[in-house]
Amino acid sequence: MESTPIFFADGESPKMIDAFKKAQETFKYFWRELSWEYRRIIPALEVACVKLAFTQDIENETIVEHMWINDINFDGEKIYGILVNDPNELTNVNNGDEVEIPFNQISDWLFATQGKTYGGFSIQAMRSEMTQTEQEEHDDAWGMDFGDFNNILVVYEQKENPQNLTEHPMSINMKESLEDFIKNNPMELTSKDELGYTFLHRETIAGNRTSVEVLLKSGADIHAKTNNGKTALDFARQLNWEHLISLF
Secondary structure (H helix, E strand, C coil), rough: CCCCCCCCCCCCHHHHHHHHHHHHHHHHHHHHHHHHCCCCCCCCCEEEEEEEEEEEEEEEEEEEEEEEEEEEEECCCEEEECCCCCCCCCEEECCCCCEEEEHHHHEEEEEECEEEECHHHHHHHHHHCCHHHHHHHHEEEEEEEECCCCCCCCCCCCCCCCHHHHHCCCHHHHHHHHHHHHHHHHHHCCCCCCCCCCHHHHHHHCCHHHHHHHHHHCCCCCCCCCCCCHHHHHHHHHHHHHHHHHHC
């Protein structure tokens, strides 16, 4: 995945292209957080969206527009969601469309909780060109604290608890509950969804080491493949979840 080309428009600044690259490299943290958000009884995220590069050939020219989607899902290779912007020139997509976009067309991601933002690399690239007053006005308009554009956070309480970069605290806290769930529902270890993904595939994509350890200890099949022939280890490698690779 790291070797896939990044989509960008002609004239895009080096600073913005670097922002796209960083967004792709760190997207796995966004998905990890969102995968836990979908399990929470009480939502914790105020915003969760991804910016993607949409392309269309118009009059022998490839037009690129970077637009945001929400209601996001991720299968380790493609991103799914609902477009929430109106295109300027593109005619092949519209606001409200369900979209399916390859991973390498990510140009940004953003989630916010308790008024503080995480990610937002392209936004921070733009903020870096603003005066302090303009930054404050920008943040007020969003109603969120974007913090220091030179120190972009990617996980909750990253400064206070740097270990959160390695493991999401909910993965650790939910260990006993997961063990009880598997004990009472052993078929969950082998069942697959319509795309051939197992519980182990999904937890690996989300980077949850504790959950993966529980599943493996309980007998999950490390050789199980999706309909596209991918094992959990394949996804761990693709997403560069180094703390998971050794488990397999």
